[in-house]
Amino acid sequence: MQQQTPIVVVGAGTMGTTLARLMATRAMPVTVLDIDGTRLAHCREALAADETLSSRVGFAQDWSSVGAASAMIESVTEDLALKRRVLAEAERHLPATALIMTNTSGLSIDALGEEMAHPERFVGAHFFNPADLIPAVELVPGQLTHDATVAQACQLLRQLGKRPAVLKRCVPGFVANRIQHALMRECLALLEQGVVEPQALDDIVRYSIGVRLAINGPLRQRDLNGLDTHLNIARYLYAELEDRHTPSPLLETHVSEGRLGRKSGRGFFEWPQESAEAQPQQERELLRRMLTLLDEESAS
Template sequence: MQHVCIIGGGFMGAALAKYFLNAHVKVSLFEEFTTRRQELMADKTFQEVHFIERIEECKEVDFIIEAITENLQAKQQLFETIDDYFPASTTFCTNTSSYLISSIVENVKNKERVIGTHFFSPAHITPLVEVVPSAFTNSNHIQKTMTFLQSIDKKPVLLKKEIQGFVANRLQSALSREAMSLVQNGIVSTEELDFIAKWSLGVRLANTGPLEQRDINGLDTHMAIVKYVYPTLENGTEPLPIHEQLMTNKRFGMKTNRGFYDWSKTDKKQYLADKEKVLLNIINAVSAQDEEVGK
């Protein structure tokens, strides 16, 4: 049985623990905040997790999976600190969603065993994992990571080189920047923007990728469109004013009850549970379709 040690018991770390347990993987978990650790320990979902109070207590582990806050300095310090705790055979995975792996391992002695494994939220449901090696990552650790993820029914994609934000978040960032710009410029309301995205791109992307769709529509047709539209697209290199204003007003989204939407009267736990059910249905439908067409 494979043994993973998750560092960080927040939203992502807890979801990963849940998934690994269901995949019959032995799970140890380090969460530095006592209140959060006790909260997880009291949850029956995690009764098979081995909770540790010091990272070095994790013995005979195949993978260390870092799931701490998205802060470059914190991740750098963590990997530098634990580098001597584990043998060279232990693979170190960072769940960063944006930072270059080479930047994270800047001061790590054994850089060759660190690799990016970008899981997507909700991690206990969403299949894709972007596997991102740096120029230092050893091929044995790359293959070990890919084999492990495939064995637990994740869908890993190995990127050929590292880049800020990897692939999915670069696509998402481009889309969200244009979405904010359209709302900011009074073209459409927040609700209308999301409605359009869900009922056009959303349903189509679950079945057909953007480049495949270009082939289906015709690249000549697409060329005529982009020559006309590209010059008008949002191309700012700084956060947009609409985003900055939300930050200034401490409207961080669901976590503070206000963002683009008012979440104060929403049963958030039930809302997200309902979303997960829909997502699972979509995943099952897409998987069945891929099997039918032989993808």
């Protein structure tokens, strides 16, 4: 991988902006491409505070002003047909050796790559928001992805300071979103059944399993607890757990009433403007501190 050839990030939204920040922080030149000039302007504004960072980021509204690139990360809206079009167009403009990645949250890599001329150089690289801070990236090969592509993507991600975790095969939602949605299905069922209030539920998860999961992960944590104990509980509990195959009515109602969370001022909780605006920066600071602690722990 030639370091000085820019990486192209397609999509200047929430993820594209933090992907650009990640690369610029690691001194990798990056070009952000978005068809929407307003989104590009917001992205430029978000990176403008740091002159060194912003000098490493280029902006483009189409491929004609992109030039040579060693790799591309597609990070446009989560829509299969749109992503397919974007990938096909990228292939026409990128050199034959360029690595092509998608930041889809869980769409099939095979379906996304179906119209590509060279799907062997295409791989899922699922970052987490904010992409410049969260270390893990799920690397998801399709059936046609070459091993060399996965190795190339791993190398690039390590250069970016990430912890790539390779899946053996692609499943809908990959690993993280499957686990996140299984957790939320149960949380929503507990709220619907009137077992607990939102604040109490969040407190229980944050200050019990949440902190332990950050330290150990679910499987190591179970090893520490004892698998026999886990099995004993699983035997009587599974019949009680939520297993619906459609989204929870509570979630449907919240969304239809415009209770979308921080961005609309109301979700499970109220989000007055001041706390809604302050929250992303506060969370970034906490994340930095927690990740520093975890890094120190794993280095010792």
